[in-house]
Amino acid sequence: MSTRIAFLKGHGTENDFVIIPDPENVIDLPPAAVAALCDRRAGIGGDGLLHVVRSAAHPEARAMAAEAEWFMDYRNGDGSIAEMCGNGVRVFAHYLQRAGHVAEGDIAVATRGGVKTVHIAKEGDITVGMGKALLPEGDVTVSVGERSWPARNVNMGNPHAVAFVEDLDHAGDLYTAPPFSPASAYPDGVNVEFVVDRGLRHVALRVHERGSGETRSCGTGACAVAVAAARRDGADPAVTGTPATYTVDVPGGRLVITERADGEIEMTGPAVIVAEGEIDAGWLETATP
Numbered sequence: 630m631s632t633r634i635a636f637l638k639g640h641g642t643e644n645d646f647v648i649i650p651d652p653e654n655v656i657d658l659p660p661a662a663v664a665a666l667c668d669r670r671a672g673i674g675g676d677g678l679l680h681v682v683r684s685a686a687h688p689e690a691r692a693m694a695a696e697a698e699w700f701m702d703y704r705n706g707d708g709s710i711a712e713m714c715g716n717g718v719r720v721f722a723h724y725l726q727r728a729g730h731v732a733e734g735d736i737a738v739a740t741r742g743g744v745k746t747v748h749i750a751k752e753g754d755i756t757v758g759m760g761k762a763l764l765p766e767g768d769v770t771v772s773v774g775e776r777s778w779p780a781r782n783v784n785m786g787n788p789h790a791v792a793f794v795e796d797l798d799h800a801g802d803l804y805t806a807p808p809f810s811p812a813s814a815y816p817d818g819v820n821v822e823f824v825v826d827r828g829l830r831h832v833a834l835r836v837h838e839r840g841s842g843e844t845r846s847c848g849t850g851a852c853a854v855a856v857a858a859a860r861r862d863g864a865d866p867a868v869t870g871t872p873a874t875y876t877v878d879v880p881g882g883r884l885v886i887t888e889r890a891d892g893e894i895e896m897t898g899p900a901v902i903v904a905e906g907e908i909d910a911g912w913l914e915t916a917t918p
């Protein structure tokens with residue numbers, strides 16, 4: 630009988646993930662294996678994969694082990710690596726609690742974007758300290774077909790281009806990554822958010838994610854959008870001295886983002902585990918030539 634690999638499936642505002650618990654980091658997950666698992670027809674299906682590893686057991690996280698016992702080894706659906714995933718870290722924390730690895734309250738999670746504090750409430754949504762945004766200088770343009778827009782370059786650990794548009798339909802089908810310029814702005818690719826206003830400090834977005842395509846939500850993207858909107862609206866907390874809270878509607882639900890006067894950003898939203906099961910390791914081997 631072939632070996633079985635435990636998995637779960639979860640989502641945060643419908644940004645969905647295959648979860649592979651592997652505390653001692655013994656499961657080989659090359660990019661082709663991740664892409665096969667995230668394939669929506671031939672695999673389990675997901676925008677990305679959360680490899681759950683003890684920090685001490687992973688070379689990229691060992692230095693964070695004293696601060697955070699667990700490392701979110703996040704991968705995009707195409708198998709590429711990303712620095713951070715805002716929806717993923719909530720789902721990751723929810724999994725840790727469900728598995729009995731952590732209790733309610735504040736826990737630290739190591740990510741490639743540094744250690745994040747996640748607050749798991751007794752019931753309901755999960756809040757993550759996302760750190761501070763970086764706003765690299767320089768004009769960026771994104772385009773779809775004949776239309777193009779100026780975009781704000783926001784780095785939330787991972788890169789984002791935030792474009793305010795008149796109508797979310799102007800983003801088109803988003804089957805392919807929207808071109809951007811100059812190419813030097815994002816040497817490693819970019820996540821692109823298209824944003825419209827819905828009301829006072831209330832916006833809605835569509836997103837094309839690097840390594841995943843159009844997704845139903847992006848947590849780091851929602852934070853980037855809130856930061857860009859606050860600068861546009863004259864509500865930069867560093868200038869006003871007052872926190873700025875934005876409600877960000879995504880196709881898969883709603884996220885609430887607060888940027889404090891010291892620049893620290895908190896994101897609140899749901900995390901759901903929908904299934905668990907076993908992967909046939911023999912299938913995974915044949916699926917990854």
Ligand SMILES: N[C@@H](CCC[C@H](N)C(=O)O)C(=O)O
Binds near residue numbers: 714787846
């Ligand atoms: N969906 C994520 C972001 C995942 C990483 C992104 N695709 C990248 O390559 O930077 C989120 O919720 O933040």
